[in-house]
Amino acid sequence: MKKKKTLIGLLAVLMAIFSMSSCASVQGYQKMYLNDQEMELSARSLEYFCTNFQSYREGASGANGGKVGGGCGCN
Amino acid sequence: MQLIRKLIWINGLLLCTVAVMAQNNGRERTSVASDTSQVFKIKKLAESDASILFSYYEQDGANAAVTGGRGTEQLTDLTSKIIVNLALDEKNTISFDGGFDYYTSASTDNIDAFVSSASSKDLRVHGNIGYSRKAKNGWTWGLKAGGSSEYDYNSLQFSAYVGKTSKDGNRTFGLSGQAFIDRWSLIYPAELRGQNWVRTDQRRSYSFSASFSQVINKRMQMSITADMVTQSGLLGTPFHRVYFQDQAEARVENLPFNRLKIPVGIRFNYYVSDMLLIRSYYRYYWDDWGIQGHTASIELPIKINRFFSVYPYYRYHTQSGSTFFKPFGEHTTDVRYYTSDYDLANLSSHDIGGGIRYSPADGIGGLRLPGKKNRLLLLKEISLRYGHYTRTPSLKSNIISFGMNFSF
Numbered sequence: 001m002k003k004k005k006t007l008i009g010l011l012a013v014l015m016a017i018f019s020m021s022s023c024a025s026v027q028g029y030q031k032m033y034l035n036d037q038e039m040e041l042s043a044r045s046l047e048y049f050c051t052n053f054q055s056y057r058e059g060a061s062g063a064n065g066g067k068v069g070g071g072c073g074c075n
Numbered sequence: 076m077q078l079i080r081k082l083i084w085i086n087g088l089l090l091c092t093v094a095v096m097a098q099n100n101g102r103e104r105t106s107v108a109s110d111t112s113q114v115f116k117i118k119k120l121a122e123s124d125a126s127i128l129f130s131y132y133e134q135d136g137a138n139a140a141v142t143g144g145r146g147t148e149q150l151t152d153l154t155s156k157i158i159v160n161l162a163l164d165e166k167n168t169i170s171f172d173g174g175f176d177y178y179t180s181a182s183t184d185n186i187d188a189f190v191s192s193a194s195s196k197d198l199r200v201h202g203n204i205g206y207s208r209k210a211k212n213g214w215t216w217g218l219k220a221g222g223s224s225e226y227d228y229n230s231l232q233f234s235a236y237v238g239k240t241s242k243d244g245n246r247t248f249g250l251s252g253q254a255f256i257d258r259w260s261l262i263y264p265a266e267l268r269g270q271n272w273v274r275t276d277q278r279r280s281y282s283f284s285a286s287f288s289q290v291i292n293k294r295m296q297m298s299i300t301a302d303m304v305t306q307s308g309l310l311g312t313p314f315h316r317v318y319f320q321d322q323a324e325a326r327v328e329n330l331p332f333n334r335l336k337i338p339v340g341i342r343f344n345y346y347v348s349d350m351l352l353i354r355s356y357y358r359y360y361w362d363d364w365g366i367q368g369h370t371a372s373i374e375l376p377i378k379i380n381r382f383f384s385v386y387p388y389y390r391y392h393t394q395s396g397s398t399f400f401k402p403f404g405e406h407t408t409d410v411r412y413y414t415s416d417y418d419l420a421n422l423s424s425h426d427i428g429g430g431i432r433y434s435p436a437d438g439i440g441g442l443r444l445p446g447k448k449n450r451l452l453l454l455k456e457i458s459l460r461y462g463h464y465t466r467t468p469s470l471k472s473n474i475i476s477f478g479m480n481f482s483f
Contacts (some may be wrong), residue, residue: 024292026245033346037382037434038354038376041288041298041342046430046460046476049130049154053474057134057466059419060360060368060394060450062282062302071445074224 098461123453127482128174128478136417137262137471139182141264143316143325144272144403144415149181170219171174173202186314187265199225213240227314230257245290255280260475261313263327270329277307294346304336317413318404328414330399354386360394366419370395372426382436387429388462396421417470427463434480444483458479 026034033039043051043065055061088308128150136148156174163169178201183197192284203221210216216237223230238249258279263270268411281304288298315328340358347353353375360368379385397419404411433439434456464472 016306019078023245024435025288026290026293027245027268028244030293031290033269034290034296035354036346038352038378038386039344039346040295041344044430044458044460045126045128045158045403046130046458047477048128048461049132049476050426050462050464052415053132053134053152053472054392057464057470057472058141058392058394058422058424059362059364059397059417060338060358060370060392060447061364062299062304062336062338063189063358064338064356 093230098480113161116281122482123160123162125157125483126478128154128156128158128476129479130154130476132472132474134464134470134472136466138402138415138417138469140312140315140328140418141182141185141186143318144417147181148183150178152176152178168207170207171206172202172221173200176225177202183314184324186262187357197226199223204253205234207236211369213242214238215240227260227262228257229260230255232256234258247286247288249286249415251284251286253280253282253284255282258319259309259313263313264316265312265326267325267327270295273309273311275308276350278306280304280306290394295344297341297343299339299341301339302337304334306336309333310334311414312416315414315416316404317415319406319408319413320404324409326413328416329412330414331364331412334362334364336360339370352378364392364419365398367395368392376432381431383431385429385431390425391423392426393423395422419466422467424464426445426462426464426468428460430458430460432456432458450483452481452483454479455482 051064122284130153132150132152132154134148134150135455137146138144139146139148145470154174154176156172157174159170161169161171161411177197178194178199201223203219205217205219207215207217214237217235218255219234219236221232223232232253232255234251234253236249236251238247240247255278257280258433259276259278261273261276263272263386276483282302283304284300284302286298286300289298290296310332310373311328313327316325317328338360340356343355345353345355353373354373355445356370356372358368358370360366360370368388370392372387376384376386397414400419400421401413401415402416402420403415406415438453438455439457441451444452458477460476460478461473462474464470464474
């Protein structure tokens with residue numbers, strides 16, 4: 001029951017974020033900062049190895065571009 | 076020694092592959108250029124890129140699952156990976172990634188209790204090939220197939236991706252699916268051989284993922300990724316021992332045939348100033364084996380100048396233990412599922428470290444490749460990263476990684 005409540009709460013937060021209308025419309029020529037390599041919305045390529053080991057050493061994995069349980073003897 | 080020579084050969088072959096691909100790509104572009112000159116159209120040349128990554132990892136602890144939740148977890152791993160994205164034209168890209176892990180493990184030595192087993196040193200090789208296409212109206216899609224092989228585990232992998240970027244480029248929505256078809260070579264602990272402990276040697280994993288990214292303002296953007304992973308088959312490890320309080324002999328770890336995992340991750344990046352950025356990440360994880368986890372990380376890239384940056388980072392993870400986990404000698408024989416693998420225990424971990432990145436605008440150095448167009452293989456970026464990891468109750472590890480990015 002507690003798990004269900006946590007999941008429902010999380011979904012509600014996600015829905016709220018998705019429906020945010022306060023995001024500004026940023027034009028292409030205004031994306032100088034957003035186009036910086038450090039601003040990429042993904043893990044760094046060098047993080048691949050760390051993420052890989054963490055998926056072996058921890059029961060939790062996924063949602064970060066790393067392994068999710070297949071392809072190796074990990075969880 | 077022979078194995079190290081093999082590894083050097085593999086690395087050499089990977090580097091040659093990049094060079095050959097670069098040359099072929101040069102030829103492709105030559106033909107595009109001659110075609111366009113006939114119709115007087117200016118076509119933008121798409122740039123291809125390649126990354127070569129290396130890492131060295133070492134760990135030690137006192138809770139090896141091979142010996143029932145106690146005993147050394149000492150392990151070293153030398154890894155190399157190459158990723159090539161070959162732009163055929165502005166819309167079509169072929170990608171390739173491949174690499175190897177060469178590892179030594181003290182705990183797998185204990186599969187055979189008193190004799191060093193062949194599995195204590197091993198090589199895992201893996202590779203994928205993919206195709207992606209930018210279609211009309213901001214749509215992109217891609218396909219990928221590949222596999223991996225090691226002494227006791229083989230895997231085939233297939234994946235597909237479709238994404239849509241809004242007209243102004245401020246939001247992207249993506250859906251992807253992955254399938255893993257895996258097979259174990261069943262190796263039981265030495266004293267438990269001669270009896271069949273598991274129902275199957277197969278494992279199937281299917282993953283569905285939805286992602287959404289949004290530009291918030293000129294300096295902020297965020298993304299959300301939600302995965303749903305369903306697994307079936309042999310989800311335990313056949314050489315993991317479990318010891319019981321009411322029986323002297325060990326058994327092979329036994330875990331359910333199915334598992335459902337739901338991780339949801341949020342990234343938020345903020346360009347604070349020309350000197351400082353914030354990269355942050357949070358993940359909530361739930362599965363039907365009783366594990367709930369929270370992972371949070373923060374990275375603070377500091378730009379020393381336009382080309383050089385350093386970034387300290389910290390990551391914290393905590394999880395509740397699986398209902399099937401108990402430490403050494405605490406299980407009773409009347410339970411159906413049991414493991415003493417501390418990956419599934421109630422635990423917390425800290426990962427702290429930092430990295431440096433050097434990426435000058437004109438590149439670091441180049442090499443003219445033979446061919447009609449004399450394409451330039453340009454080393455664009457080098458990066459180095461170190462991390463120190465501790466996990467309750469006893470595991471400690473260090474990892475150092477090095478990467479080079481090229482364009483051609």
